[in-house]
Amino acid sequence: MKQKGPRLGEPASLWRMRIVPIASVMFASALPLMLPLIANSPVLPPLGLLFFLCWQLLRAEMWPVWIGLPLGLWDDLFSGAPIGTAMGLWTVASIAVAYSSQRIYWRGFFHDWAIAALLVAIIQSLAALITHPHAATGRVLGLVVPQIIISALLVPLFMRLTGKFDNFRLKRR
C-alpha cells in the first residue's frame, strides 16, 4: 500500500538535518569568491561567519564546539586570510556562544543580535590584525570598520534566513 504524504510522527530525514546547516555555512563561505566582483576593500560581510554564528545561536546544541575547526578551515581557503585564522577564531567564538547560552537564562532576540554583532566585530578585527602583522594597527582596524557595521546591521536578516533553513531542515516529508 502506497501512502501519500508523511506518516504520522515520522521524523525529518536525518541526512537533511545534518547536511543543511553545514552546507549553508560552506556555501556562504565560498560564495564571495564565486561572484564576479573585484573589491577594492572588504565590502561584503563575512557571510560564512554570520551563518555560522546564527546557526549556533538558533540551535545551541546542534553542533559540538569543535565544529569551527573544519568550517573555519574551509572559510580560510576562500577568504584570503592566512590559513588557520578562522579555524582558531571561529572555534573560540563557538566556545563563547556556548558559554553565553549557559550564562543568559532567557536569551531573546536582542541578546542574540548583540552577541552575533560583538563576535563578528572581534573576529574580523583580530583576523585583519593577524593578516597584516606589520601594518599600523589603527589603519588595519579602520579597514574592517565599515564591514563590521554592515554585518551588525545584517544579523537579523541572517537570523531569519537561518530560521528558514531550519524549517526546511526539520520539515517532514
Next chain:
Amino acid sequence: MVRPAHRRPGQSRKAQYSLFVAYVIAVTGAVAGLLLAILSVVDPIGFAQLRVASQEIAAPVARASRSVIGSISGIDDTVGAYVAAGTQNRRLRKELADTRRELVATSSLQEENRQLKALLKLQETDKTALANGHLLTSTSTSSKRIALLSIGRNLGVAAGQPVRGADGLIGRVLGAGPSVSQVLLLTDVDNVVPVRRARDGLPALASGRGNGDLDVRTLNIANNPFKPGDILVTSGTGGLYPPNIPVAIVVRRQDDGALARPLADPGKVDAVSVLRPYTPDNIEAQGLPGPATPPAAPAGAP
C-alpha cells in the same frame, strides 16, 4: 531562547566524557589554528598549494557568473536600443561622417608616429606579455586584496610575475594553479612598489592602504615634493616590476608623503597581461623567445 537542558549531562558518564572531549578538541584545535595562522603569515608560500585547490573549485562558478552577469547587462542594452532606435540612427549617421573625416587625418598621423618610433627605437620588447587573461573575482570579505586571474600554469604563469592592465599596474602573481592564479593587487596593505615620478624621476615607494588608495613616500623625508596630479610610474628598482609602467596619480598631499589613486582600476579593467619579472637574466634575454626562469618568490615587500 530557553536555557538548553543538556549543558550538564546528568549522571551519564558517557555524555559527560563526550562533552569534555569536545571541549578539549575545540581548545587544542583553536590554539593549533592560531599557531597555523601565524605560521602561514610567516611562510605564505608553503600553504599556497592548499588554497589553489579551493580556487580551482571557485573559478568555474566565477567564470559562469561573470558570463551570466555580462549577458544580463547585454539584455539591458538591447531593450534600450529598440526604444532609442530612431534618434540613435540619426546620431550614428552623423558620427559616421565625422569619423570618416577623422580617420583620414589619423592614418597620416599613425604613419608619422610609426616613423618617429622607429627613429627613437622604443623598446617594444619589454611590453610583450607572457600571457593575457582577465580578472575573474576577488576576495571581498577579508582585508587581503587577492584577485583570481583566469589563467594559470597552463599558460606559463608563475609566482612573482607582474600583472598590468591597459591603464597601468594591477599587481603581481602570488601563486599559480593549474588553470587559475592569484594576483596580489596593488592596493593590498602588504604590497610595496618602488615608483618614480614620471616628470622628474623622483624615487618613492607606493604601498597599498587596503581601501583602494595608495600611500606614496619619498626616500627623502625632509621635504614633501608631491603635488596633486603627479603621475607615478614603476622605477624598476629592486627587480620584479619592469620600469615605466604607469602606477598611480597623486590625489592630495599628506604629512609624510602623498595619497595616490591607482591608474588601473582592477574592477573595471577588462583584460590584463602577465609580464616577465624584471630580473637580470630576463633583462639580458629580452626579446629572445623561451620560458622565463621562475624567479624566487618574493616574500612581502619586493
